[in-house]
Amino acid sequence: MIFIRSHIIRRLRKIAxxxxxxxxxxxxxxxxxxxxxxxxxxxxxxxxxPTEEGLVTxxxxxxxxxxxxxxxxxxxxxxxxxLLIGLAVLFFAGTLCCSMAPNAxxxxxxxxxxxxxxxxxxxxxxAYLAEIATASTRGRLVTQNELMITGGQLLAFTVNALxxxxxxxxxxxxxxxxxxxxxxxxMLFIGMWRVPExxxxxxxxxxxxxxxEVLQRIRSSHQQSLQEIQSVDSVMKRDKDIKRAHFxxxxxxxxxxxxxxxxxxxxxxxxxxINIMMYYGTSILMKVGFGHRAALIANIGNGLTSFIATAxxxxxxxxxxxxxxxxxxxxxxxxxxxxxxxALIWLKGTIVLPYVVISMTMCFLAFFQSCVSPTTWVxxxxxxxxxxxxxxxxxxxxxxxxxxxxxxxxxxIMMAHWGGVGTFVFFITCNILSLFFAYSFVPETxxxxxxxxxxxxxxxxxxxxxxxxxxxx
Numbered sequence: 001m002i003f004i005r006s007h008i009i010r011r012l013r014k015i016a017x018x019x020x021x022x023x024x025x026x027x028x029x030x031x032x033x034x035x036x037x038x039x040x041x042x043x044x045x046x047x048x049x050p051t052e053e054g055l056v057t058x059x060x061x062x063x064x065x066x067x068x069x070x071x072x073x074x075x076x077x078x079x080x081x082x083l084l085i086g087l088a089v090l091f092f093a094g095t096l097c098c099s100m101a102p103n104a105x106x107x108x109x110x111x112x113x114x115x116x117x118x119x120x121x122x123x124x125x126x127a128y129l130a131e132i133a134t135a136s137t138r139g140r141l142v143t144q145n146e147l148m149i150t151g152g153q154l155l156a157f158t159v160n161a162l163x164x165x166x167x168x169x170x171x172x173x174x175x176x177x178x179x180x181x182x183x184x185x186x187m188l189f190i191g192m193w194r195v196p197e198x199x200x201x202x203x204x205x206x207x208x209x210x211x212x213e214v215l216q217r218i219r220s221s222h223q224q225s226l227q228e229i230q231s232v233d234s235v236m237k238r239d240k241d242i243k244r245a246h247f248x249x250x251x252x253x254x255x256x257x258x259x260x261x262x263x264x265x266x267x268x269x270x271x272x273x274i275n276i277m278m279y280y281g282t283s284i285l286m287k288v289g290f291g292h293r294a295a296l297i298a299n300i301g302n303g304l305t306s307f308i309a310t311a312x313x314x315x316x317x318x319x320x321x322x323x324x325x326x327x328x329x330x331x332x333x334x335x336x337x338x339x340x341x342x343a344l345i346w347l348k349g350t351i352v353l354p355y356v357v358i359s360m361t362m363c364f365l366a367f368f369q370s371c372v373s374p375t376t377w378v379x380x381x382x383x384x385x386x387x388x389x390x391x392x393x394x395x396x397x398x399x400x401x402x403x404x405x406x407x408x409x410x411x412x413i414m415m416a417h418w419g420g421v422g423t424f425v426f427f428i429t430c431n432i433l434s435l436f437f438a439y440s441f442v443p444e445t446x447x448x449x450x451x452x453x454x455x456x457x458x459x460x461x462x463x464x465x466x467x468x469x470x471x472x473x
Contacts, residue, residue, distance in 0.1 A: 016141045018191035022121035023145040025091050027152020028181045035160025036174035052104045058408040059108045063115020065401035071120035072390030080128040080198045088189035090117040099179035123397045130381035131198040135449045139317035142381050143374040150310045154303035203232045235451045254458045266400030268434040269376040272333050273427040289354040305362045309369035322446050326438045329371025334431035336364035341424040382445045385454040
């Protein structure tokens, strides 16, 4: 039995490794711009204005918002597997076009197109992983996608620094930095043909026999596979009045509540202020006194911190309660940002300031990547019922990307008007509001099956509406 179990877990991990190449691409494509943009912006290259620079950086998140909205519908129609194969092609084509873009306008358009693939992957990968995982491995498998995203960013930062060191005189080196992303997209395309379709999607399409065949390869017993299919089937039958969720179904209070919690989680994850560090890490470090190359190297430190913290979060995910992790994470990010702000006030102009800033940034990243970020994605993959999962994750992820775009686009403007201190005070306020939201509204889902989570969340809404009713356990 133990042997069968470890064999099954190995098989699940292998599937997850292939599927999360989508996450790696997401990391590479968002991280690469950090090192590429100074070269790209120079007069001999694309000669970007500050506004164009902002749009090249955040265009990908605008595309991602649109991609995440469309992905859910397409995944319900064509299946998770086929959609990921299509996204691999889109990743390849988008990266190729970006690396060959002749001017700013086309570059922005290609970055938005590439964003469609990033957004699609950010919805489908966690949803697929949640659907193939067992209740005990779900947190870990979904978090593996986060590990691949931060791994992709670290990879991009490292490749950028290497190319920068090896070819210091080559002006169009940024084209090679971007082109590097074509390698993982080919790997995703080849790998996806060897991965099974999501068994829950097959049940949703009435293909119980195929679903059973898939489950028998990734569950420890025939009995367990049958039970899982029956459980999914019975929940589907109960929800058959809403076979496939449409926007009009959001008039049902329990569904609307779930989608609002999802939207809240997406906005919280961005307004805590992570992408200030991810997109503008280098410029912040240069502002407080590091030289350009020193800032690029320090940025690898940020990437490494994120990667290690995500690995720690992945370990914690199966033992610590989701709610507790989220709350601890937000307390950590707000404290780090508060310390950073005090340092900007008290240590202005001193030799220690850059070092305090980098250590507080790393502290912030450690709390965010180990607690806030993975918990957000795991909760989003867990709280929606099968009939609503694609639509719910699509809407929540759309809001997450929109918030990401707003933070990325407005940060330089805030810095110009309010200065560093004012900008950070704004984000500290956002952290405090996020803490209140997480404490008041986020449910606990650890160690429960997806079907159990749904029944509890549904009861919770009904109880809130009829105060005098007792919950039926």
